[in-house]
Amino acid sequence: MTTNATLSHPAPATSRGAIAGGIVLAVIAVALAALPQIMPLSGYVLNMLMQAVTYTVAVLGLTVVLGYTGQLSLAQAAFFGIGAYAVALGTVDYGLGFWLSMALGLVASAAAGAVLGLTSLRIGGHYLAMVTIAFQQIVTLVLVNSIEFTHGPDGVSGIARPNLPGVSLTNGRAYLTFCIVVLYAVALGVWYLRRTRLGRAMQAVRDNELAAGVVGVHTYRTKVVAFTISAVLGGLGGALFASGFSYISPDQFSFAESVVFLTMALIGGVQSAFGTALGTGLLILLPEWLRFLKEIYLAIYGLSVILIMVFMPEGIWGLLERIARGGGAKPAAALVTPRPFRLEIASDGPAEFLETRGLAKHFGGLRAVDGVDLTVRRGTVHALIGPNGSGKTTLLNVLSGLYKPTAGSVTLAGRDITRLAPHERCAAGVGRTFQNIRLFRSLSILDNVLVGAQRPGAPARGEAQLRERAYEALGFVGLADKASELVGSLPYGHQRLVEIARALAGQPALLLLDEPAAGLNPTEKQDLVGLLRRLKGHGLTIFLIDHDMAMVERIADHITVLNFGKRIAEGSPRDVLRQPAVIAAYLGEVPTHGAA
Numbered sequence: 177m178t179t180n181a182t183l184s185h186p187a188p189a190t191s192r193g194a195i196a197g198g199i200v201l202a203v204i205a206v207a208l209a210a211l212p213q214i215m216p217l218s219g220y221v222l223n224m225l226m227q228a229v230t231y232t233v234a235v236l237g238l239t240v241v242l243g244y245t246g247q248l249s250l251a252q253a254a255f256f257g258i259g260a261y262a263v264a265l266g267t268v269d270y271g272l273g274f275w276l277s278m279a280l281g282l283v284a285s286a287a288a289g290a291v292l293g294l295t296s297l298r299i300g301g302h303y304l305a306m307v308t309i310a311f312q313q314i315v316t317l318v319l320v321n322s323i324e325f326t327h328g329p330d331g332v333s334g335i336a337r338p339n340l341p342g343v344s345l346t347n348g349r350a351y352l353t354f355c356i357v358v359l360y361a362v363a364l365g366v367w368y369l370r371r372t373r374l375g376r377a378m379q380a381v382r383d384n385e386l387a388a389g390v391v392g393v394h395t396y397r398t399k400v401v402a403f404t405i406s407a408v409l410g411g412l413g414g415a416l417f418a419s420g421f422s423y424i425s426p427d428q429f430s431f432a433e434s435v436v437f438l439t440m441a442l443i444g445g446v447q448s449a450f451g452t453a454l455g456t457g458l459l460i461l462l463p464e465w466l467r468f469l470k471e472i473y474l475a476i477y478g479l480s481v482i483l484i485m486v487f488m489p490e491g492i493w494g495l496l497e498r499i500a501r502g503g504g505a506k507p508a509a510a511l512v513t514p515r516p517f518r519l520e521i522a523s524d525g526p527a528e529f530l531e532t533r534g535l536a537k538h539f540g541g542l543r544a545v546d547g548v549d550l551t552v553r554r555g556t557v558h559a560l561i562g563p564n565g566s567g568k569t570t571l572l573n574v575l576s577g578l579y580k581p582t583a584g585s586v587t588l589a590g591r592d593i594t595r596l597a598p599h600e601r602c603a604a605g606v607g608r609t610f611q612n613i614r615l616f617r618s619l620s621i622l623d624n625v626l627v628g629a630q631r632p633g634a635p636a637r638g639e640a641q642l643r644e645r646a647y648e649a650l651g652f653v654g655l656a657d658k659a660s661e662l663v664g665s666l667p668y669g670h671q672r673l674v675e676i677a678r679a680l681a682g683q684p685a686l687l688l689l690d691e692p693a694a695g696l697n698p699t700e701k702q703d704l705v706g707l708l709r710r711l712k713g714h715g716l717t718i719f720l721i722d723h724d725m726a727m728v729e730r731i732a733d734h735i736t737v738l739n740f741g742k743r744i745a746e747g748s749p750r751d752v753l754r755q756p757a758v759i760a761a762y763l764g765e766v767p768t769h770g771a772a
């Protein structure tokens with residue numbers, strides 16, 4: 177570990193390929209924006225470009241909700257419809273003007289998106305996707321059947337285009353340029369979002385929701401925000417679309433259109449704003465290019481889509497990125513000398529740092545944890561041991577908030593944390609690692625640790641401080657030079673260290689480790705013991721589960737033994753490991769004396 181407090185700010189590794197790619201993109205972007213002004217475009221081409229641009233704005237919403245946050249939404253056409261009908265009815269029936277109508281449409285889309293996101297509290301995965309389909313169908317039914325309000329299947333015509341101060345957008349070419357500028361702003365925002373605290377939280381939820389909560393991400397709120405942003409973008413795309421075509425009807429916003437939006441995002445590469453734009457453009461242009469095939473064109477179109485999806489699961493953009501990276505070559509490491517690792521742990525408060533009283537967790541009739549009283553003293557290493565299935569991991573899950581206890585209480589530094597959610601416990605100073613490593617696999621090592629550093633209430637604030645903190649934690653575990661590598665490319669032992677660094681970056685006061693030595697070789701175990709001793713030296717309280725008795729004996733100040741969910745022994749390693757009840761529990765023999 178470096179002792180001098182020097183930190184050269186980590187510049188993101190920028191390859192020549194990325195710069196070249198950026199220049200190419202910028203040239204294409206400027207050329208596209210200038211196209212309507214410098215080239216005579218037929219009405220047909222103008223309409224196609226208008227559709228591509230307004231659709232892309234809406235499909236970028238899927239990048240946020242599905243690409244970044246991993247939540248499948250099949251209602252994007254419904255939000256597109258809400259935005260479109262707000263502008264259509266607002267301008268045609270109510271004389272509100274474009275801007276006010278659009279604002280109302282965005283508010284309505286945001287509200288509907290937030291409500292959909294709120295349902296994720298009760299349900300998730302496929303069921304949540306079903307709810308989005310139901311919402312889509314409700315919107316379609318309203319558009320078709322509320323004839324008085326929406327004009328029904330006849331649709332709305334004569335939708336006006338807006339004006340900007342000093343600029344008339346009534347001309348189709350001027351309006352297209354305006355839509356392209358809006359698209360650029362949205363695409364830039366979505367691209368940048370990925371690099372922000374919120375974007376990292378979203379990606380953490382996508383990669384591992386359980387771990388995200390434990391490292392301080394408010395997973396529920398993150399999903400609601402993602403749904404809301406996605407809905408607003410859907411509404412914005414729809415509002416621009418309605419004015420662009422001056423006529424809309426319900427069939428343009430049906431479930432089939434939601435599937436088309438989803439296909440566009442997946443084909444291009446849903447995890448990237450550029451990929452989404454590429455996929456949308458391609459799926460609008462492809463049918464036109466294939467028209468010369470006459471009656472078999474639909475079959476070829478369908479086949480192309482299937483082939484892209486099967487052979488490019490990350491989409492076309494994902495493939496291009498992989499090629500640009502040189503077939504998986506490691507990105508250049510940032511030259512960073514981390515500051516020495518610091519932990520700011522309050523030294524006042526009760527010596528009994530973590531206490532459980534009568535803690536129980538039952539799964540139906542199975543008493544996995546059965547009325548456990550536990551006291552972990554401040555600044556000690558406390559080990560929890562016991563045979564397989566004795567309830568150790570369940571106890572740790574109750575302590576970190578992943579399981580609600582059936583009975584009993586948990587107190588941290590005198591504060592009752594029994595009812596707190598995982599992210600709130602993290603904010604209270606509880607960090608943890610998992611028996612089966614739970615990292616955010618598509619993120620870099622640095623981004624994994626940044627998610628830990630940005631937990632609510634952590635001292636690190638701005639992006640620079642967060643990076644500094646993340647590098648400190650990575651330097652402590654000896655991985656600062658690998659920060660920019662993808663976490664999935666690391667060997668198993670190093671992945672365990674990244675999990676520890678992620679927890680440490682959040683400045684915990686208590687670290688819960690679930691079998692940290694599992695799968696490590698003897699040298700790595702030796703290093704782990706050294707690392708835990710150094711952490712103890714920083715005043716951290718450590719509560720760990722492990723099966724390696726030699727390691728536990730070397731590192732632990734105190735041991736608690738569980739069997740069948742009950743505490744059967746407690747004390748110093750020397751005493752506990754020699755107790756007949758403990759030996760019997762491990763060897764499966766019936767003790768001849770009463771249990772401790």
Ligand SMILES: Nc1ncnc2c1ncn2[C@@H]1O[C@H](COP(=O)(O)OP(=O)(O)OP(=O)(O)O)[C@@H](O)[C@H]1O
Binds near residue numbers: 568569
């Ligand atoms: N989510 C769950 N639903 C039902 N039963 C569970 C659940 N989680 C754990 N159990 C059961 O609770 C008991 C305790 O399991 P737990 O994983 O806590 O044991 P452990 O001591 O950590 O075991 P190991 O050392 O093998 O990891 C086991 O019988 C297990 O099958």
